[in-house]
Amino acid sequence: MKRRKFVHTTLSAIPTLAFGTLLSSCGDDDEIPTLMTDKTIVIIGAGMAGLAAAKYFKDRNVDVIVLEAQDKVGGRLKTDRTLGVPFDEGASWIHGPNGNPITSLANNAGATTFETDDEEVEIFDIDGNAYPDNQFDPEEEQFEAILENFTGSVDQSFAEAFYTQYPQYQDNRLWTYFLSSYLEFDTGGDISELSSLDFYDDEAFGGDDLIITNGFDTIAEFLAQDIDVRLNTPVSEVDYADGKVRIVTDLEDIEADFVLVTVPLGVLKEDVITFTPPLSGGIEQAIDGLKMGAVNKFLCVWDAPFWDTDLHYIGFTSEQKGKFSYFINLRTFSDTNALMAFTFGDYSKQTEQMEDAEIISDIMTNLRAIYGTEVPEPTGFLRTKWSSNPYSFGSYSFATSGVRSSEFSKFEAPIDNKLFFAGEHTSRDYRGTVHGAYLTGIRAAEQIADLL
């Protein structure tokens, strides 16, 4: 996928973490010193951030309690295997595997990978004709060149700023495709909401993306081994007014010395958890201001392929932005004849109100435009609804008009040295990614470890 293609690639953004510590918490625990403490540490949420922190403490012989609302670990690492091929509802790729802590973690966890190639793609227009290279390539280069230097203003959304400066692209299907399948996919946000300043100001690791082929939940399960994870335990209240922190769940109240909050930004925005006193240090404003995106995925399975099975990706320049314009061909790395379709932005939110039959019909309209009217209906279908998912209320976080990406950094400082924050939305540099969530889990664990 194109994700992070234009983002500055560097390792310089992680000097705050000891790299040795970082790698050692990925599994090589031979030389990790034991920590001695009688303090109680509670982690809310068993997604990548929460599990990274829990594993950090487990490696140092410190017991922690992880409270997880769902009946499974992993959060937005969620794999459905009911149709034969692992369908990753949330994250699929290790973006930029070089130096990325998820790469070694994946190896240790027994996750298998396949290197996806952005060049193995064919893009089709609504009449079913593929864009010729001599048209597509220069336009894509032009798009990349414009985005490289593009800037709007703090109160303008990306769409407002972009179409003011480049009105000629307003009704151009290919450019709508670029803006949606690249930019909206990368950032999660509809361009009508996305910041026109802070859309690609984050960092990235290098190397071609790796897709996990046996399910991203393999990594979550690996991290969760031998950790006291209490499933089906939604937290409703965190009271840190007095000495110890009181955590209220449906099942029990727990007292802790340190609490690490890793629930997604969407959950914080919906006030699912009441904090007493209210969160300070600009965190409340960050929660209000930053937004959650709405990327959704749809798996379609057939008895036989009707597409070029050598392609890694198929693009379609839909009339409507974000509407089944991007497909990944799962046949390249599995025995199942499956395509995974994506929706982005506002259209993605709309799909969550649509019936399966309506969705399949829209997907088939695009595929039949490319491959012919005789293409059969899929024999199997799965879908996501991330915006209405009560455990995340969205796919991943983005900076919006009027709200700068510096807001992501507000979560870095603990409150009263009792309340700590981690999760993809707490990483300015690596927001919206699995490695971002992982690195913030380690960051918060190190902050707590310093206080033991």
Ligand SMILES: Cc1cc2nc3c(=O)[nH]c(=O)nc-3n(C[C@H](O)[C@H](O)[C@H](O)COP(=O)(O)OP(=O)(O)OC[C@H]3O[C@@H](n4cnc5c(N)ncnc54)[C@H](O)[C@@H]3O)c2cc1C
């Ligand atoms: C469609 C989609 C595609 C993506 N693709 C990629 C990709 O290819 N590569 C990549 O790097 N990233 C990708 N991401 C982003 C990546 O999945 C996330 O950034 C990362 O998994 C977030 O981890 P986290 O720990 O911050 O949050 P989560 O994984 O959401 O974990 C938070 C946990 O908190 C729990 N929780 C919520 N409410 C409560 C409560 N009240 N009490 C207790 N527990 C609670 C949740 O159930 C969840 O388990 C994608 C995400 C989506 C949705």
